[in-house]
Amino acid sequence: MRTTTMGLVLRATKTGEADRALLLLTPDGLVSAMAKGALRLKSRLFSGTGLFCYSEFTLFEGKTMFVVDEAEVRQVFWGIHESVEHMALAMYFAELASTLSPTGQEAEAQLRLLLNSLYLLSEGRRAPRLVKAVYELRAMTLAGFMPDLVACADCVKYEGGAFCFDARKGRLYCGECAAKRELECNLDPAALAAMRHIVFSGDDKLFSFSLAEHSTQLLGAVTGRWALYCVDRPLRSLDFLNTVLD
Ligand SMILES: [Zn+2]
Secondary structure (H helix, E strand, O other): OEEEEEEEEEEEEEEOOOEEEEEEEEOOEEEEEEEOOOOOOOOOOOHHHOOOEEEEEEEEEOOOOEEEEEEEEEEEOHHHHOOHHHHHHHHHHHHHHHHHOOOHHHHHHHHHHHHHHHHHHHHOOOOHHHHHHHHHHHHHHHOOOOOOOOOOOOOOOOOOOOEEEEOOOOEEEEHHHHHHOOOOOOEOHHHHHHHHHHHHOOHHHOOOOOOOHHHHHHHHHHHHHHHHHHHOOOOHHHHHHHHHOO
């Protein structure tokens, strides 16, 4: 059977002499496919099957796997390949996306989020740390791990002063209630507002906010912990990312 789908290359591993084993994120979910001979320079599959290419794929369903028949490039995020930091971050996003393994409507939303994140990163439109925080929190929310950010879980205080986000429970506590629980505050008002924005805003507004560097650090620490708690397994790409992230 022959099918056509849009797909983002999350992984492209060399196998055999010149083949590429691909992991694609498509609007229907993850697809593993083999691109035979793709690494030969004259191969018509060469450009469309590169890491982080967004291409239109024509796939044959073989006995044990999908085989790529055509791969027509739609978007290449050149800026990602120009910096080790961007590449490390993109690899981390790809590992998160493959770990979440979305299906159905969620796959389409995760794909859109990832494409937008890679675009902003590639174009240098947003600070890498901010893109990381937005991606982590939004991807977890789409995957069904929506933290309870409406108000303090103990006293229903909405805002004012520092708050604590408890990543083991996905709950928020105000300064006073956090102190009673012997938890330390880890969010300033701007970082908390950013968290709410990332969780509740529409797709078109998702990245439309700015945040001071200190608040971005706080936000990133919290969203990173939340992502790790949700996926509940070590991520190989994260160790490398931590050594290069500015
Ligand atoms: Zn409280």
